[in-house]
Amino acid sequence: MSSNAITKVALAGAAGNLGSVILKQLLADGFKVTVLTREGSTHTFPVSVTVAHVDYDSVDSLAKALKGQDAVVASVGNAALHKQQVALVEAAAKAGVKRFIPSDFGSNTVHPKAAALPAYASKVAVQKLLQEKAAADPNFTYTVVINGPFLDWGVQVGFLINLKKKQVTLYDGGDRHYSVTTLGGIAKGVAGVLKKPAETANRPVYIQETTVSQRRLYELAQKTTGGPDGWTVQEANTADILALAEAEKAKDPHSFKFIIVAVYADGYGSLFDKEKLDNELLGVKELTDEEVQEIVDRAA
DSSP states (O other): OOTTOOOEEEEESTTSTTHHHHHHHHHHTTOEEEEEEETTOOOOOOTTSEEEEEOTTOHHHHHHHHTTOSEEEEOOOGGGHHHHHHHHHHHHHHHTOSEEEOSOOBSOTTSHHHHTSGGGHHHHHHHHHHHHHHHHOTTOEEEEEEOOSBHHHHHHTTSSOBTTTTEEEEETTSOOOEEEBOHHHHHHHHHHHHHOHHHHTTEEEEOOSEEEOHHHHHHHHHHHHTSSTTOEEEEEOHHHHHHHHHHHTTTOTTOHHHHHHHHHSTTSSOSOOGGGBOHHHHTOOOOOHHHHHHHHHHTO
16 A cells, blocks of 8 residues: 555534535545544544544644544534634644645636635635645645535535425526536545645646536426426626625625636636536446436425
8 A cells, every 4th residue: 555545534513514524535535534523522423433532622632633544624603714724734734744735625716706705815825825834745635525515415405496485596598507416425525635646736626527607407306396377587787796705805805706706607616617627537427317316306
């Protein structure tokens, strides 16, 4: 086995929507996983997992838990995103960790226009910190996973389209496509990165399981619900949404309106270039039309 091979992985945020799916995939692929959890947490994990109780405010506490780990995967919530991740990065570098995957997992935050949106400031700052650490220590590397909105979660909670209330918003006409990936697809991508450390070092990787538009989602949803009856269709302009978000950013820099712009507006890199996709390298397959329909059906 290569000295650069990754076998031991520390996972932060393993109890979350995405983290729990990443944990399942890492275990299925044979990685030795240590879950980082807050001191006092009573959340239970599979018996095959090592649980390390840590103080996320203490670099020393985190570094102690990360000693001997090959990689760190961060899947932490937005509220704690910046402070936790900075401490995790510092601790990982201190502990001699080889690979860090930050809690990006969404919009194309390496695209200049998306990166300039205030809602992504903390993610961009973590990326810059990772670049600095990698430049200072050739044994420390990182990978940023860019996967677009979560398709399955996005239809289940009503973010992309609301099947339960039969509501959809067509942004800028609703015909523009954007890249999406399921939670399971993202987890496969993460595992793929860890299996291919040399090919994925110090760069973003792009994965998508399909592309959709709002109008396409609405068409699929009508097949699920039996037609357009009862549906409320709203039209919205992303330029207006951006202007409103900019006007409010002093009091709400993390406004969800910025995320709407990053996903639905043209020019923010949310439809990934085919030649940049790392699906084949990472073992992420494209969904069939039938599989996409099934995902929509399950959200009804």
